[in-house]
Amino acid sequence: MSISRLVVGTRGSPLALAQANIVRDRLIAGIGLDPDQVVLEVIRTTGDMIQDRALSEAGGKGLFTKELDSALQAGAIDLAVHSAKDLPTWLPDDLTIAGYLEREDVRDVLIAPNARGLADLRPGAVVGTASLRRAAQVRRLRPDVTTGLLRGNVQTRLARLHEGRFDATLLASAGLRRLGVADPSATILELDEMLPAVGQGAIAITARTGDTPVLAALDRIICPDTGHALAAERAFLTVLDGSCRTPIAGLAQVRDGRLLLRGLLLALDGSEWVETVREGPVSDARALGDDAGRDIQARANPALLQHQGDRN
């Protein structure tokens, strides 16, 4: 069965639209559709309407996906584009992750008008972020630094920072690149100081389970190595339950059929952490992730895991 029209569901934020347009361009080039055969359908999610609270207090990641899931289930869209980072570990049975585009830069960036890195922040600096993972890793290296809630889309956060309320903020390099933002105050953070979130830098595409024509079309634009990396990272996160109140970082990198996975769990204030590394063939991706999660579970101070299962 050949495809005559594809409806791509996306959130309406500038980053979401940029990502949906990347997928749309790939579909047009990859399966030879006319531009007018691939249309974007913008869907507002609950998460887009919450500006004042940390997401961890408002109910977690599913807030960005629920409405897109419903649109897929209702047949209003044929595929949905997500930041893999914001995709919950659990999906409804009738939906599936068709795959991921080739991953962008996975690293985080420090945006600080007066500092060239974490070590260079003034004593007692205030870093704005809504990410427990970023806050914990900043405080691991700089216990003197305090963190304050700064959320909203990328442009909002940059605007608040440059108003002078914070000394610095952290953003994903991938998002800045996709938005074409080149902030002169940006310094890339290396993986040893700031391990990214599971899925960071990857664009995920979901579709209906068993929708063969759509899944076959998506097969032609997805990146298998990113799929292996994400399988390991998501298995890792699933073991630890990825509670929004537990800072967790994880990154798998694939080279020549081998996968290297790093996982990290931290105390909220960065005073304690447990890390683990697994290496093996990509065919074992899920098992490596699972194993890494269990290793952290076994070695972590139980107090670090106490928020497990909090997610609703």
Ligand SMILES: NCc1[nH]cc(CCC(=O)O)c1CC(=O)O
């Ligand atoms: N939670 C918001 C979000 N989801 C994905 C990205 C960046 C793009 C990516 O990681 O692929 C961002 C912004 C940020 O963290 O700076």
